[in-house]
């Protein structure tokens with residue numbers, strides 16, 4: 001028991017160290033020492049929180065970099081109109097929107113055949129005359145960015161050489177991603193120009209910006225609008241606040257956004273987008289978007305109904321590895337994701353699996369977001385058959401095409417309690433769209449057995465024991 005709790009403490013410390021060094025955005029600020037330990041002073045704890053928040057921006061960027069399609073969602077869109085008596089429009093095709101031909105061409109060139117679920121309602125609302133304000137929430141990947149980019153491009157007058165659309169993003173990297181979508185969708189508008197209001201983009205004093213669309217982070221946009229006067233905020237027609245949930249998690253961004261919003265003309269269209277809608281986001285949204293229409297698309301429910309769940313009892317790491325090899329020896333596994341608690345275990349496991357002849361990809365905490373995206377991309381293309389990753393690193397990643405998930409270590413939160421949400425997200429996605437998924441949990445201590453029991457209780461689903469030395473039994477689970 002004493003050994004268990006000691007092992008847990010070491011693991012937790014490592015995981016904490018990882019969640020810190022994970023973040024290249026603030027890398028220089030705090031780092032674990034040479035032993036991977038984090039020194040906990042009050043000041044550092046505060047920073048840890050900050051870093052944790054900034055991790056949301058990194059996760060959001062990672063999701064954008066690895067995504068190539070819309071995320072499926074069969075839920076109904078909920079629309080709350082400002083004027084409940086006005087008819088509610090929804091469109092099933094882009095033609096119905098009567099877009100300018102160059103823009104429709106841009107949309108089709110991007111390979112979009114029809115509006116996504118959220119776009120069906122959001123687009124007619126955003127393009128209506130007179131202009132209407134909108135607060136929209138739907139999970140990442142459902143087409144929000146494409147929607148507001150289309151709204152900005154529809155309203156911009158390319159002949160007018162001054163900023164008319166202003167879009168706020170939480171980070172420089174996220175601003176660049178949105179900028180790319182603007183460039184792609186607006187590619188048949190050669191006269192249309194885009195400026196990035198981000199730190200490091202220095203302009204000469206007294207200069208006025210001629211680009212029609214400005215995208216940037218709140219601090220720099222505020223400077224450009226007020227102190228430096230590069231932008232005349234009174235000429236802005238469309239104001240977009242993207243990733244509001246990430247925005248409010250970053251210190252100072254909320255106030256800066258509100259100050260920018262106050263400089264805009266009253267009839268400027270205000271649009272706010274968020275992947276989540278907790279109370280704090282909602283309060284902020286109401287402050288920056290007066291008289292809003294509201295559109296919400298609930299997250300698709302993940303269930304464990306179509307997933308076969310097992311656990312394997314082992315007494316240490318080597319036995320877990322042996323059990324994994326037995327599994328691989330007995331059944332055909334096209335592609336699997338394996339989750340470990342610490343970076344050290346993940347690296348060790350990846351090396352051992354490689355020695356066994358597997359093609360292994362490793363997603364590790366010290367990688368930059370772009371490097372992680374490249375690893376996931378290769379795995380998606382099937383270049384590697386096994387992806388070994390740590391819990392922290394894989395948070396929020398979609399594993400849709402993978403039908404086998406191995407929890408080499410069970411997911412636990414900062415306090416060592418079962419992380420049910422992560423368990424569901426990780427495993428729930430393997431059994432989507434009628435596919436049958438397989439999840440195997442490795443259990444190697446009383447502590448992890450108790451975590452497993454609590455996970456079972458939480459979902460009210462039995463996780464069967466699997467004896468990986470019994471080949472017949474393993475073969476059975478594959479059928």
Ligand SMILES: Nc1ncnc2c1ncn2[C@@H]1O[C@H](COP(=O)(O)OP(=O)(O)OP(=O)(O)O)[C@@H](O)[C@H]1O
Pocket residue numbers: 060063064067068069070071111112113114115116119138139140141142143144145146147275
């Ligand atoms: N109508 C559409 N048809 C096909 N693909 C689309 C459509 N709209 C968007 N996409 C694509 O789907 C993916 C997700 O879209 P988008 O980035 O707009 O979602 P999002 O909700 O803004 O996600 P995030 O919150 O992560 O920014 C992108 O690859 C985008 O090109």
